[in-house]
Amino acid sequence: MSDQHPRYFRDPSDPIYTPADGPRGTVAPYRGLYEIMGEDNIKTMLRDFYRKLGTSKIAGMFTGDLDKASERSALFFIGLMGGPPLYHQTYGPPRMRARHIPFRITEDFRQEWLRLFNEVLDDSDRYQFPDAHLPEFRAFLEGFSSWMVNSEGP
Numbered sequence: 001m002s003d004q005h006p007r008y009f010r011d012p013s014d015p016i017y018t019p020a021d022g023p024r025g026t027v028a029p030y031r032g033l034y035e036i037m038g039e040d041n042i043k044t045m046l047r048d049f050y051r052k053l054g055t056s057k058i059a060g061m062f063t064g065d066l067d068k069a070s071e072r073s074a075l076f077f078i079g080l081m082g083g084p085p086l087y088h089q090t091y092g093p094p095r096m097r098a099r100h101i102p103f104r105i106t107e108d109f110r111q112e113w114l115r116l117f118n119e120v121l122d123d124s125d126r127y128q129f130p131d132a133h134l135p136e137f138r139a140f141l142e143g144f145s146s147w148m149v150n151s152e153g154p
C-alpha cells in the first residue's frame, strides 16, 4: 500500500490510540436548544455539515449516502440538545467512541471535522441557533471530538 494518501479506515491490526485524558469533563450542550431551534433546524444544520464533509479532505471517510448519514447524526444531536431520545430508540446505546472505531480518526482529521462544524455554526442564524449558547456548544464539540481520536499519525 502506498503511503502517499491518508487512510480513512482502520485495519483491525492497527493499534488503537486512546487519548490520555479519557472523555475529559465535556459539558453537554444546553438542553433547551431543541425547544428553541426545533427538529427541522437541527436536521438542516447536520445536513449542511455533512455536505461540507463530503467535499472536504476527509470526504474519503464518508462513503455512504451523506443525507442519510446526516439524519443519523441529527437524531443523536436532537437527543443531546434536549429533544426526544430518537437515536437511542432507533440505534440503541450511542457508544460513540466505539461506533467511530472503524474509522481512522487522527488529530489532523479531527481538526478538519471541527473546522467544518465551526464553519456551519458561523451561520447560526440559518438554524435559529441562539448566539448565547454558541460558545458552550463549540466547546462541547471540541471536547467530545477529542475522545473520538483513535489513531496516531497524520
Ligand code: HEM
Residues within 6 Å of the ligand: 058, 061, 062, 063, 064, 065, 069, 072, 073, 074, 076, 077, 091, 096, 099, 100, 103, 105, 106, 109, 110, 113, 114, 140, 141, 142, 144, 145, 148
Ligand atoms: C463531537 C464529536 C462527534 C460526534 C458527536 C459525532 C457523532 C456521530 C454520530 C451520531 C454518527 C452516526 C453514527 C451512526 O451511524 O449510528 C457519526 C458517524 C460518523 N462520524 Fe462522528 N461524531 C463526532 C466526531 C467525529 C470525528 C472527529 C470524525 C472524523 C474526523 C467523525 C467521523 C464520523 C464518520 C466517518 C461517521 C460515519 C458516517 C457514515 O455513516 O457514513 N466523527 N458521528
